[in-house]
Amino acid sequence: MRDYEQELQQSQQFLTKHDDFLIVSHVQPDGDAVSSTLVVGWLLSCLGKKYVMVNEGAVPSRMLDLEHASDIINLSVAPLDRKYSHVICVDCADFARVGTVKQYFNEDVQILNIDHHATNDSYGAVNYIVPDAAATAEILFDLVTYMKLELTKPVATALYTGLLTDTGGFRYSNTTPKVMQIASELLKYGVDGPGICQRLLEEMSPAQMKLLTRALNNLFMSEDGKISWVVVNEQDLEATGAVYEDLEGLVNYPRNIQGVEVGLLFKVINDNAVKVSMRSAGLVDVAEVAHHFGGGGHVRAAGVKMLGNVNDIINLIIEQVKSKL
DSSP: OOOHHHHHHHHHHHHHHOOSEEEEEOSSOOHHHHHHHHHHHHHHHHTTOOEEEEESSOOOGGGTTSTTGGGSEETTTSOOSSOEEEEEEESOSSGGGGGGGGGGEEEEEEEEEEEOOTTOOOOSSEEEEOTTSSOHHHHHHHHHHHTTOOOOHHHHHHHHHHHHHHTTTTTSTTOOHHHHHHHHHHHTTTOOHHHHHIIIIIOOOHHHHHHHHHHHTTEEEOTTSSEEEEEEOHHHHHHHTOOGGGGTTTTHHHHTSTTOSEEEEEEEEETTEEEEEEEEOSSSOHHHHHHHTTOEEOSSEEEEEEESOHHHHHHHHHHHHHHHO
16 A cells, blocks of 8 residues: 655655756656646755756647746757756656657666556656546645645646646546645636636647648547547648647547547557557546557546557557447
């Protein structure tokens, strides 16, 4: 049985004992990943520590309003000049999710693994993992509180962003009383809740709307109507002027159809690689489906990257989902 107090204590000790940290979140960072990176950076600055924030790719443009978000290094355009012995991984369900950043870990690297995915395999020297938490931002709020640090409006905004995005605007089943209590506390710091919601969950660029229209014109359903999916490829992005971050939330459209238990989004990266996003109405544990193919996630939201022909991958995923219905 996990000892939450001990995990908080061990995390604090890791942060206070060491210095010169590398902070990394998962590839293709979402709101929780970006926010958690920034909160850990702020926490380390409060302790007077040196650190670098990095990700394999770019921070989504709609999140650049968060303070210091532009300081997160995009490794694809700005390689690091050395390796690090102390790394903090946030919101990374498994070690592979750090992507190409791992090339900058020393052989003797010590990792503080902060996450909320039930499929996390505890790859850190210290593991602060809370599968029941709605977001990594939630457990970081607990850590900040445990360490008796006084929040600022920008940090409260980052924490609120992580909670908001990983709960789907406080609509998903992971929206617990604790989540709402934390959100209420954060609003006291002047967080613009409606503005964040409008920018991150409602507002769409013209390119994103064109991509959505194109994708929904090619929406598929299983014979029993319990599985629905869309497929998006590079040609769709080129034709609409959209980018990969514009795919955020697209998987919810097939999922939201009445009677559908599992919605899927197949993102064709190239001729031999596909990323699959999965959303469940609750009957199917999509984390189990993703894990079967080497991925992971949560009961209602999971994903996996697979190699092979897209049609073959679609058939494999659909059959696995059917076996869970």
